[in-house]
Structures are given as structure tokens and as C-alpha cells.
Amino acid sequence: MPEPEPYPEPRAVDPQPAMDAITPGDGGAMTLATGDARSLGEGPLPGGPGSAKSRSLWSDAWHDLRRNPVFLISALVIVFLVLIAIRPGLIASGNPLQCDLAKAQEGSQPGHPFGFDTQGCDVYTRTVHGARASIAVGICATAGATLLGSVLGGLAGFFGGWWDALLSRIADIFFGIPIILGGLVFLSVVTSGSVWPVVGFIVLLGWPQISRIARGSVVTAKQNDYVQAARALGAGNRRMLLRHIAPNAVAPVIVVATIALGTYIALEATLSFVGVGLKPPTVSWGIDISNASVQIRNAPHMLLWPAGALSITVLAFIMLGDAVRDALDPKLR
């Protein structure tokens, strides 16, 4: 939909003074200038010495987050997990693939706090090393799905028309396939046991969810007065999207993506558990839990340690998402 532009785009003019020129001295101009769409009609936020000055959504959210114990605890856990994912040797010096059959299924003993699994591998070392695969899949899949979903969904919301309709139908198609089932079918033909096929699959089935959110928030942001004003001043599509719409539409996407990270980690473990996700020699909690499940009556410790680590990881990311949502969406408070 190329629009005729009779006047050249006023490139030299910064958008902020331009806005002030439209509504000089108006209280609304301040909110518009800070780009805080959500604080419209919310009134000044109470408390804090900085509330006299108008804060942007982001600094306001950061202000809340720093005081939220849920955020602090989950962020601490996540920093720790990422650290051991990068350098598992920091707290577990052993080799996760070095096993001693003579010690199979033995319980906890000095130097081996979590005991041994059926192959005689040290459960503690394997649990620590298992963090890498989970974190890698979680972060890569979330990054991929968010990038793809927000670009496709954002463009659909901005331009509308046939592209929007087409994209919605494509998203519907992917929604129609139950995710574990799709994983079984899609990944059972893949022989590689590395993280990339799993990441690719999660991105493939995960982007429609993000794109729906991104489309919705772009459609909402598009109707704001300051966007109309920017259009009236002759801003091009590129400038509108990048400078005016994206900063105001990105919050819901970030919230959904953070929560999705936790669920993607759980999904990877489930796929590995069923036998189509990661495969040995990749060390993964899902594989270890699957192997241990056969022996749960004799040696429950083999299942409980990796299962606990997995649950804590997922919990930390979901808690983080919850805290971020509370900070970015003051309506729910």
C-alpha cells in the first residue's frame, strides 16, 4: 500500500519537538514524549522520590523489579544456572561420561553427594552438566521464536490486509497441531541428537503464539494519537515502525517470551524423555529422568535429583516472567 507523499519527509526534525509543537504545554505531551503508552489515564504513580519527574515504562518497571523479592530470587537462580551452563567445571570437576558399572545405583557417599545411576555415572556431575543443554535450548528457541514471531506478527498488525489474513491462517495451522505430537512426528526422522533440531522444532511451533501477541499489541499501538500525528507529519513506514510503534508494543512480547522460556525448557525435557529430543552422548535431564524412571522403585534418587534441577530451572524462568509481567502491566496489580 504505497502512499503518495507530496511533501518530503522532515528528516531534520526530531519527533519530540514536533509533538510539542502540536500540543504545547499540554500534560499529555509529556507522556507522549516519553513514549509511555500505558501510563495514559493511569495517573501519576505513587511513591518514590523520582515520581515528580515522569518516568518511562522501562525505568518504572526496573524501579519495581529491584524491590520485588520474587524477581531477585529468580534472577539469582538464573544467573547461577547460566554460569554452570557455561562452565560446569566450576562446581563439578568430574566427567559426566565417565562411569563405573561397579557402583551402579549406589546411594550418596562422600565425594558423590547424589549417588550413582544405573550405568554407575555420578548423578551430581550429570545433573550439573545437564544444565547446559536445557539452558541452550531454552534461550536459543526463545530468541528464534520471539524474533520470527514479533517480526511476522508486527508486520501483519502494521500493514493489515491480505498479509495479515494469510499469516493468521498459517498461525492457525500450527496451532492445530498438538505440540508433543508434532515433536514426535517431526523429530523422529532426525538422527542427530544435538540441540539444533530441537531448537528448530520449538521455533517452528512456537512463533505463532508470539506473533499473535505482537500483532495484537501493534494494532493497539497503531491507533494511538502520537502515531497518527507522526503519520500526519509525513513519517515513513520504517520510521513509524521503529521509532513509534515498536517501543510501545514490545512489552507484552517480552512478558510472553520470558514465560515461554520456562515452558520451552520443560518441552525439551519432555521430548528428550519420550526419546525424540536430545540423545546421548548429550547430557540432558530429560534423558536421565527417562533412564531413571524404569528403576524408580529401587533407586528413586536417580530420578529425583535431575527432576528437581529441571523443576527449579523451569520455576525460576516462570517466576521471572511473572515478576516482569507485574512490573510491565500495572493494571493487574
Add this chain to the structure above:
Amino acid sequence: MGRYVIRRLLQMIPVFIGSTFLIFFMVYALGDPVAALFGDKAPDPATAARIRKDLYLDEPLWKQYLHYMGQILTGDFGTAFNGQKVTELMASAFPVTLRLTIVALLFEIVVGIVLGVLSGLRRGRSLDTSVLLITLIVVSIPTFVSGYVLQFLIGVKWGVVTPAVSPYAPFGELILPGVVLALTSLAYVTRLTRTTIAENSRADYIRTAVAKGLPRHRLVTRHLLRNSLIPVVTFIGTDVGALMGGAIVTERIFNIHGVGYQLYQGILRQNSPTVVGFVTILVIVFLLANLLVDLLYAVLDPRIRYA
């Protein structure tokens, strides 16, 4: 109303074709069903070619797909490679999974909505905080972990229920698996109900109802709940398909011979007709459940009308 249903059914057709073609493509184009027939042995080229011709596999993929869909419309889902009719497998598997899904749905609806209403009405109190915390923990424990742990504790250690389910899977034996299957969704239903109840309980019409002196249970059931249920119903509707598809994990833990079990076997043995047939039915169930949800909106909120 009738016209709305017809329009929605027509809109489903492209989604149905897209989903089934995607699955069809994955099974038939990415895998090789004929090679799978021979197991680990290399197939004799002449025999393989003959089988390909018999099974319509020497045609281009879109023709195979049309042929397959044409047969499905006449009720012929083909034959699994072990000679059993796929419809026979379905007749034995779907009732089992349906029972499991019903148990899970009932549990999720009743417990989830009750907990959600209770905590939503007491926002910020200790009950609310503990419900929020518990649901957060439940969401983060994957089904296969909670499944094995509950099976071990309740089934094996305390002996309250039988840990494995018999082939006919009566309702009584499906209670524990149903609860396991429902746990994650239960947490979502609880949180969703809590949020909408808490939001609506500050609405003007509730204040009016309180001022009128309505008894509390009538206030909650007729005014608050009815206005808060739409997002919850939406979630439950999309969850029906997810539950039936996600039953793969639960059915494996409790050795239930339902849809998940048959699908898992089908995928392991690359038994393509079974896989595509079962998935097609699941996609239809998912789409119909979504349509049902849209129609339920009008029942819950008479302001919504379908033209």
C-alpha cells in the same frame, strides 16, 4: 446462528487441510515408510517398487495426499502395516483416551474454578498467596516427573490405587492418570479464574448487587462467575486438544493403551497410516472444540450475538 456456524465450518477447511498436509508431509516425505517395512534389512528394489505402487507411494506427494483424503471421506483410514485396520485401532484407542480426557477435564474445571474463585475473592490474603505459590510450583514440574512421583507414592508405596491401568481402562483406574494429566492445566485454570474474578469483583454491577442485598452465593454464581468465565472457557476449549495430544506422556507412564500409546507405537515403527489417521482425528477434535467454545460465549454472555 446457523449461518455463523456454517461460516466457521467453512473457515476450518483451510486450517484442516494445512495441518493434515503438514503432518502428511512430515510422515511421508521426511520418513520412508517402505524402508521401515523391512526393518533393518535393505529392501529388494523390485519388491520395494511393487509395494510403492500398491500403496500409491510412487505418485507425487500432493496426489498421495488427495488420494488419502478422498479415502478418509469415505471412512477408509487404510490399513496399518501389520494388517490391522486403522479404524479398528481407533475404535479401541479413542474411547480409552476420551475417558482419560473427561477425568482430566472434570478435575481441572471443578478444582481449578473453585480454587480460582476462592483465591480471587480473597486477593492478597494468605489463601490467595499460597494458591499462587502452589500453582507456580505445579506449572514448573513437568508432567512426566509428577506422573512418576505420584505413581510411585500413591500407587506403589501407599497402595491407594493400582499403579498400572488394565487394557480396558475403566473410569476408576483412570483417576490418578487423569489428575496427573490435568495438573498443569489445572494451575492455569486456577490462575486465570483468580485474575478475572479479582478484576470483575470491583465492577459496578457487583457493587449494585451487593447494595441490593443479594445473598453471597447468588452474587458469586450468577453475577460474578458468569461474567468471569469467558477467558476460562476459552482456555479449557483449546486445552481439550492439548490434553488428548499430551496424553502420550501420561499414557506411557501408566501403561494405558489409548491414542498416545498407538501413536507412539506408530511413530516408533514408522507406521504411517496409523500416525496420519490418528493425527487427523485429533486435529478435527481440536477444531471442533474451538468452535464449541465460540458458541458457548453466547450462552455465557447474551450480549454476544452471531450474525
